[in-house]
Amino acid sequence: MTLALPRSVHVWYGSGAVATSVFNTVPGLLLLIYLTDSLAVSPALAGAVVLLPKLVDLLVSPYIGVWSDRTRSSWGPRRPWMLAGALTLPVLFAAVFAGPPLQGDAAAAYVALLFVAAALAASMFQVPYTAMPGEITDDYHERSTFNAWRTAFVGLALLLGGAAAPVIQSSFGDDATGYRAMGLVMGALLLASMLSAVVGTRRAPRPAHVHRSEGLLPQLRVAFAHRHFRVLFPAFLLMSVAGGTMVAGVPYVTANVMGEPAYTSILMVCVLVPLMASAPLWKRLSVRIDKRGAAGWSAAVFALGGLGLLLIPLWGVPGAVLSSVLVGIGLSGTTLLPASMLADCLASADDAGRRQGGVLAGLWTSGEAMAQSVGTGLLSLSLAVSGYVESGADEVVRQSDEALRGMLVGSTLVPAVVMLSCLAPLSFYRLTAARVGEPDGAAV
Structure with missing residues (x-):
């Protein structure tokens, strides 16, 4: 068992989640x-534009993971890639x-081309960033500490991106100027977050592993043979699809169903403050009933809130606020x-001392991006089927x-149902505190 890492490493690592x-x-x-x-742009084509970069990213991110695994550097295998992403993503994001x-x-x-490039730059940072907790500590609960800090910064990022970005965009009379200003501000935020994670994790351990010499496909076969990862991964994808669908639907519901676009920022604040505040409570619950049980309860609470948002036409703003919480x-x-x-799966994925964390992290990050785009695609499908009419800026x-009705159902009921469906694969997850360190081939 290694000694606990300095709190500063936890905090600076977590700060990178602002960018992702x-x-x-x-x-x-x-x-x-x-x-x-x-x-x-028509809703169907717009949904394809959002989805296309994620399809490209799905193919490339595992390769980034492999290359990261094989990197030899005085900075360790992960931080050089994180720096490359930090120097390219902000510019590309603003250009989108x-x-x-x-x-x-x-x-x-135009948007599709720039968004593809931005997604690849994001993966250069996010894939090695995701791999780090599984290899710099072997403490089961310290990994939750890392991710508690990460979740707090996710909440901050969502507050800045989900609440501030719409305010910046809408504060200009001209739509194009508003989106341009928002892109520049968020690009600067991306740069600060990514550089802080690169610099702040320099004190983290840099474990030496024998790199895997085989190609991507053999490594992917090994990854999906990992019995804990192969049930956790689909559960996580369903969670991400649900979150992506609901987030994409917020501005449509506030502008069209609630009749006030300014409610977008209000509802996002109602989501994000509880998100940050409740992270330590979820960690404590995971210690008491283990991580799988706590994850199941969190999915149920999300679904309950989504069903509450479906009733906005009946109980108005107060019900929307409560459901958002x-x-x-x-x-x-x-x-x-x-x-x-x-992180527990990453720590148990190496066999014969060979590093494979980048491969699993690459699958995870590309799957997350794809799932969120699928969520946006589900919403765009709901809009297209129900007859939503696109418009120009003026x-x-x-x-x-x-x-x-289509945009309301697609933004609330659909993500609630998708989130609850994650309980099926999650029920087969067996990697508890008592089983960390077992050989990957151990019987379930």
């Missing part, structure tokens, strides 16, 4: 509506929202606990009652 969460949250919250309501003088298909092509509490657990369980379109 802002990059996932702001496009999830604003990119679809930016395309449909400012660049006059640069407000080109394009509309329709041409605008969609429940969503935030549940989202805290579904953020902290799967990440901590992943157009005002009155949506039909069917379109309003």
Whole structure:
């Protein structure tokens, strides 16, 4: 058992989550509506634009994990890659929202190209960042401490990205100027967060492992043979799809169902303050009933909040606020606990001293990005099926009652059902505190 790491390492590691969460949250919250309501892109094409970069990322991120595993550096194997992402992602992110003088298909092509490049830059940071907790400590509960700090910073990032980004965007009379200013501010935030994680983790251990010489496909086969990872991974994907669907639906519901776009920031605050505040409580519950049980309860709380949001037309703003608080509490657990369980899988994934954490982390991060885009895609499908009408920046379109019902169901009931479905694969997860360190081939 290693000694506990300095608190500063926990905190600076956690600060990197600001970047990963802002990059996932702001496009999830604003990119679809930016395309449909400012660049006059159809909902179906806009959903494809959001999804395409994640398909590319799904193919590339595992390779980044392999290359990270094989990296030899005085900085360790992870931090050089994190620095490369830190120096490229902020510029590309700002460019995505640069407000080109394009509309329709041409605008969609521009955004898709820049978003693909930004997603790859994000993976250069996020894949090695995700791999770190599983290899710099062998303490089962310290991994939860790392991820408690990470969850707190996720909440801060969502507060900045989910609440501040819409305010920045809407504070300008011209839509293009608002999106451009928001992109620049969020890009600066990405840079500060990523550099702080690179510099702040320099005191973390840099364990030496024998690198794996085989190619990606053999390593992927080994990864999916890891019995704990192969049931945790689909559970986490379903959690991410649920979160992505709900976040993407917020600005549509506030603007069209509640009739006030300013409610976007209010509801996001109601989600994010409980998300940050409840992270220590989920960690304590995971110590008492273990991580799998706590993750199941967090999924149930999220789903309850989602069902409450479905009733917004009946109980208005007060009910929306209460339901958003429940969503935030549940989202805290579904953020902290799967990440901590992943770190346990990473720690048990090496055989014969060979590093494989980057491969599993690459699968995890690409799967997370893909799942969130699938969530956005589910919403765009609900909009397209229900007859939502896209518009340019200066157009005002009155949506039909069917379109309003479609966006409400797609933003609330659909993510609640998807979240509850994660309980099925989660029920087969068996990596508890007592079993950490068992050989990967041990019987379940």
